[in-house]
Amino acid sequence: MTGDADSASRGELVGTGDADSARRARGLAAYASQFGIAESEVPGHLAALIGERMAGEAISSAGGGAWEEGPLTLRERSMIVLASLITQGGADARLRGHVRWAVEHGVTPEQIEELATLLTIYAGFPRATTAMELIRAELAALEGQT
Numbered sequence: 001m002t003g004d005a006d007s008a009s010r011g012e013l014v015g016t017g018d019a020d021s022a023r024r025a026r027g028l029a030a031y032a033s034q035f036g037i038a039e040s041e042v043p044g045h046l047a048a049l050i051g052e053r054m055a056g057e058a059i060s061s062a063g064g065g066a067w068e069e070g071p072l073t074l075r076e077r078s079m080i081v082l083a084s085l086i087t088q089g090g091a092d093a094r095l096r097g098h099v100r101w102a103v104e105h106g107v108t109p110e111q112i113e114e115l116a117t118l119l120t121i122y123a124g125f126p127r128a129t130t131a132m133e134l135i136r137a138e139l140a141a142l143e144g145q146t
Contacts (some may be wrong), residue, residue: 015065027063033104034097036145078102079115086116086131087123095131099138109139 024125031046032039046055078091082102085095116135120128 019039023063024059025063026068027059027061030062030067031059034101036100074105075102075107078105078107079111082107082112082115083119085117086128089123089127089130092130093132093136096138099135100142103139109143112139 028039028042031042031047035045036041037045043052043055046058049055050058060065067074072080078098078101081098082095085091085098097110112135113132114130116128119131123131
C-alpha cells in the first residue's frame, strides 16, 4: 500500500489539509477523554478494538461538528447519547466511555442513574438494568480515580 491507502490503514485521516488535521485533532481529543488515555494512545487503542481502518473512520467522525455545533450543550448531548445507548442495548463498551464523558460534561451520577431508571419504561427492564449495572460500575471506577 502507498499514499492515501497506507495512511488510512494506519488509522490516519486521509488528506493533509488544515480542516482534516483539525478534525483529526478533535477526534483524538474526544476519544482520549472518553477512554481516559493520552491522545497519542488513541489510534493504537482503537485499532486493537476495531481495526485500523475503522479506527481512522471513528477518529474522523468523532472530530466532526456533531459535538460542537448547534444549540445543545455538551451536557445535553451527553444525556441524549446515554439515552440512545441505553435503549439500544448491546453497546456496553460505548456506554462505558460515554458515562465517563457525561460526567466530564457536567452530568451528575444521580442524573445518569435517574436517566437509566426512567428508560426502564421505554427500553424494557432487562436492557435498563443491564445498563444500570454498567453505569454504577463505571461511576464507582471514576469515583475511585478521584
